[in-house]
Amino acid sequence: MDTDDQVxxxxxxxxxxxxxxxxxxxxxxxxxxxxxxxxxMKRENPDHTLQPTALVHETWMRLIRQNAxxxxxxxxxxxxxxxxxxxxxxDHARKRNAARRGGGAPKIxxxxxxxxxxxxxxxxxxxxxxxxxxxxxxxRQADIxxxxxxxxxxxxECAAVLGVSTxxxxxxxxxxxxxxxxxxxxx
Amino acid sequence: xxxxxxxxxxxxxxxxxxxxxAEQGPAIDAAFDDPLLRTELRELLxxxxxxxxxxxxxxxxxxxxxxxxxxxxxxxxxxxxxxFVVETAVAEGGFGWVFRGRDTRTGAPVAIKLFKPIDxxxxxxxxxxAFDREGRVLESLAPRSVxxxxxxxxxxxxxxxxxxxxxxxxxxxxxxxxxxxxxxHYGEGALPLATVYEILTPIxxxxxxxxxxxxxxxxxxxxxxxxxxxxxxxxxxxxLVDFGAAKRAADxxxxxxxTGGQVGMITFDYSAPEQVNKAYGSSGPWSDVFSxxxxxxxxxxxxHPWRHLxxxxxxxxxxxxxxxxxxxxxxxxxxxAAVDDAVERVFRKALAVDRDQRPQDAEAFWSALDEALRGQxxxxxxxxxxxxxxxxxxxxxxxxxxxxxxxxxxxxxxxxG
Numbered sequence: 001m002d003t004d005d006q007v008x009x010x011x012x013x014x015x016x017x018x019x020x021x022x023x024x025x026x027x028x029x030x031x032x033x034x035x036x037x038x039x040x041m042k043r044e045n046p047d048h049t050l051q052p053t054a055l056v057h058e059t060w061m062r063l064i065r066q067n068a069x070x071x072x073x074x075x076x077x078x079x080x081x082x083x084x085x086x087x088x089x090x091d092h093a094r095k096r097n098a099a100r101r102g103g104g105a106p107k108i109x110x111x112x113x114x115x116x117x118x119x120x121x122x123x124x125x126x127x128x129x130x131x132x133x134x135x136x137x138x139x140r141q142a143d144i145x146x147x148x149x150x151x152x153x154x155x156x157e158c159a160a161v162l163g164v165s166t167x168x169x170x171x172x173x174x175x176x177x178x179x180x181x182x183x184x185x186x187x
Numbered sequence: 188x189x190x191x192x193x194x195x196x197x198x199x200x201x202x203x204x205x206x207x208x209a210e211q212g213p214a215i216d217a218a219f220d221d222p223l224l225r226t227e228l229r230e231l232l233x234x235x236x237x238x239x240x241x242x243x244x245x246x247x248x249x250x251x252x253x254x255x256x257x258x259x260x261x262x263x264x265x266x267x268x269x270x271f272v273v274e275t276a277v278a279e280g281g282f283g284w285v286f287r288g289r290d291t292r293t294g295a296p297v298a299i300k301l302f303k304p305i306d307x308x309x310x311x312x313x314x315x316x317a318f319d320r321e322g323r324v325l326e327s328l329a330p331r332s333v334x335x336x337x338x339x340x341x342x343x344x345x346x347x348x349x350x351x352x353x354x355x356x357x358x359x360x361x362x363x364x365x366x367x368x369x370x371x372h373y374g375e376g377a378l379p380l381a382t383v384y385e386i387l388t389p390i391x392x393x394x395x396x397x398x399x400x401x402x403x404x405x406x407x408x409x410x411x412x413x414x415x416x417x418x419x420x421x422x423x424x425x426x427l428v429d430f431g432a433a434k435r436a437a438d439x440x441x442x443x444x445x446t447g448g449q450v451g452m453i454t455f456d457y458s459a460p461e462q463v464n465k466a467y468g469s470s471g472p473w474s475d476v477f478s479x480x481x482x483x484x485x486x487x488x489x490x491h492p493w494r495h496l497x498x499x500x501x502x503x504x505x506x507x508x509x510x511x512x513x514x515x516x517x518x519x520x521x522x523x524a525a526v527d528d529a530v531e532r533v534f535r536k537a538l539a540v541d542r543d544q545r546p547q548d549a550e551a552f553w554s555a556l557d558e559a560l561r562g563q564x565x566x567x568x569x570x571x572x573x574x575x576x577x578x579x580x581x582x583x584x585x586x587x588x589x590x591x592x593x594x595x596x597x598x599x600x601x602x603x604g
Contacts, residue, residue, distance in 0.1 A: 006495040137193040171201045178200070178235040185234075 007063045014080075015073040022080075029077070030084045033059050037088050052089060053152030056081045075157035082151020086128070089150070093124040130183045134176065141176040144169055188227065195219075196228050203228070204235050262286070262301060267344045271356050273299055283352070287359060290339070296359035297339060304350035311351065315343055318353045324402050325430060334393035336360065336413075336428045360415040362423055368414035369486065377489030380514060380521075380530065381560050386486070389425045391479060394549035397430070398472040404430055405470055407478035408457040456494050457481050460506050461542050468541075472548040479549060480537035481512070483556075488517035511538045529559035 007028050013021030037055055059081055060066075060074065069077075127149075135142035140162060147153040147161065155173065159166040188196075199218040203211050211232060219225045262284065265273050271288050278285040283302040290297050305311040322341025329337045337358035345351050363371070369378070369386065378386075390412055397404060404411075406429060414423035459477035461467035485491045492512035493501035504512050513534035514520075521527040533555045539545045546552040 005490070008495075137188065137190050138197065171197075174204065174235060175197050175200050175231070178231045181234040181236075182230050 005065045005068065008065045008068050011064060011069060011073050011077050015069075015076045025077075026080055026084065028063065029059060029081050030087075032063060033081060033084055034088050037085070038092070052082075052085045052150050056085050056151045071157070072160045075153060075160045078151045078153050078157060079147050079161045082147050082149075082153065085150040086131075086146055089124045090128045093128075126184055127180070130180055133183070134179060138172070138176075140164075141172045141179070144172050145176050145180065148173060188223075192224060196224055196231065199228050200231050200235070204232060262346065265344075265346070266291070267299070267301075267354055267356070268340065268342055271297060271299060271340070273301070288356075290356075298357045298359050300355040300357070301344075302353045304346070304352050315353055318343075318355070322355070324400060328397055328400060328402065332393040332396050334389040334425055334427055335397070335430075336426050357428075360413050360426055360428070361418075362413045362415035362426075365409040365412040365414060365425070368423060368425075375489075377519070378486050380483070380487040380519065383483050383486040384556060384560060386425075387479070387483065388553070390427055391549050391553040393427045394472075394475055394479065395553065398475070398548035398550065402430065403470065403472045404475050405462065407475050407482065409482065456491060459542070460540050463505075468543075471542075473542045473545045475549060476537050476545050476547075476552045477539075477542075479552065480534055484512055484514055484517055484534065484538075487514050488519050490517075492517060506540050508540050511535050511540075513538060526559065530556075533559045 007025070010021045010025040010028065014025045033055065036059070037052075056078060060077055064074075064077060066074070131142050131145060134145070143162065144158050147158050148155075153161070155166050155169045158169045158173075162169070199215075203214045203218070206214055215225060215229050215232065218228060262273050263275065263286070267273065267288075270291055272291055273286045273288045275287050276284055277287050277298075283300065286299040286301060288297050288299040289295070302314075305314055318341050322338065325335070325338040325341075329335050339356040339358065341353075341355050343351055343353050362368075373382065373386075394404060394407070404427065407427075411427065411429045413426045413428055415426045416423050457478040459467075459470065459474040462470045462474050481492065493504040496504065504510070510516060511534065513531055515527065515531045515534075521530060533552075536555070537545055537552050546555060
């Protein structure tokens with residue numbers, strides 16, 4: 001049954017290092033993720049919360065025949081999707097900011113298990129800018145933040161994607177969090 | 188600060204953060220001569236807090252795990268209705284928990300579905316009424332078909348915290364999903380349509396019985412069809428599980444509550460258009476016909492018509508009135524032209540976008556399919572599988588899409604609410 005699952009096969013090829021499969025996989029995931037994120041964000045209900053990690057994992061469940069891939073491929077998929085999720089949220093926040101023109105000082109509240117409310121454009125943009133700075137100082141730390149924060153990857157999954165030990169990821173993640181907390185609280 | 192300095196600060200940060208607080212100050216002073224680096228290091232350590240909620244996403248592994256490792260302790264060991272003992276949790280869903288339990292009167296193992304409490308009294312009344320209805324319907328259906336999971340009891344139970352919870356007791360099934368069963372018995376990949384017909388006939392007949400009683404299943408998909416091994420051994424029996432009326436009522440109730448649940452799997456791979464968007468009309472037995480037809484196509488083509496497509500292309504396939512995902516459209520053809528045409532007609536109807544044009548129940552669909560295949564045995568029906576035909580996206584897809592996004596959006600909103 002269902003032997004011809006294109007996205008699953010793309011993922012398998014991309015994990016093995018095929019750059020064309022990687023590009024096609026990014027296309028497929030981005031299209032799917034953006035449509036669904038866009039539809040949710042349009043609702044603009046400040047009482048509700050958009051959880052990027054939930055969306056990323058739901059995309060995984062929807063697009064991939066899970067029993068056909070190993071956990072490393074899963075980590076690879078989530079890593080790709082988390083990068084795309086970041087791009088989607090930042091694009092969206094920028095558009096809305098441009099549309100609003102002003103509207104109070106940015107407030108930072110990246111807490112409560114990623115409580116990104118639909119009104120947290122400032123958080124997303126501040127985090128994005130901070131990650132740009134962090135990326136220049138330590139690329140791997142920035143990558144880990146993107147994977148953990150936007151994709152909900154575990155330390156072990158990040159380690160598989162980056163080809164380092166889980167212990168290394170734990171250290172980088174602790175340092176990146178401390179650095180971001182300080183950077184963002186300075187405003 | 189440049190990357191080299193940052194790397195040095197990081198090395199010191201990782202060394203020092205594990206030290207007791209009292210030793211950290213002297214260690215920071217000893218780490219660098221450069222006062223700027225010392226300040227950087229001190230500030231970073233001051234912002235290092237493992238317990239803070241900052242940037243801590245919810246554990247992603249918590250959501251898709253089918254086997255819970257943390258069942259609600261007050262439930263295990265309880266006795267429902269003075270008769271059914273809750274033993275071990277086997278699965279968690281948005282609705283609540285599924286436990287393995289035991290019927291103390293017969294000693295037989297049972298499956299216990301225990302729903303989450305509903306606070307709102309009006310909603311609770313509605314859900315309990317739906318439960319009651321479903322219970323009575325299933326009590327009457329199950330004895331008439333071995334292919335419908337056997338329901339033992341439906342009721343309400345007040346837990347030790349005083350919360351009222353609805354429960355459903357069913358027979359305990361040992362077995363595998365339809366997909367696993369088919370792969371093990373028939374091999375992976377495409378199957379002759381006549382074989383698919385034979386495999387699914389028990390399910391079609393079970394559905395026909397339900398439909399005659401005015402009950403639609405509304406969630407026909409491979410994971411709701413189990414191949415259960417009878418307690419005394421013997422050949423597996425296909426069982427239709429999860430007649431979801433009660434679950435849907437509970438889901439509706441949850442839609443008005445914020446329970447902070449997890450994102451469940453949202454499947455629309457087998458849903459009829461009217462199940463995704465009410466603009467297509469109301470759902471009913473004709474929706475089960477659509478789902479069963481999709482399942483047939485998947486099994487005889489060896490792949491699902493739209494699961495692998497991107498969302499819009501999937502919507503298009505599901506709702507384009509001109510191009511239906513019939514076996515022929517999926518590249519499955521029959522060498523006998525008469526059979527080929529007959530099968531095409533049956534599936535164009537069963538997969539019709541408009542519910543009125545479909546066979547109105549499983550019996551009508553299955554007898555039409557039987558007619559199309561009449562006199563043909565599996566080996567008499569050579570089939571040819573060709574490459575799939577790529578399709579464009581029609582505007583009709585968007586109508587379905589609008590409804591689906593509303594559904595998915597709504598689901599995610601309240602699941603994570």
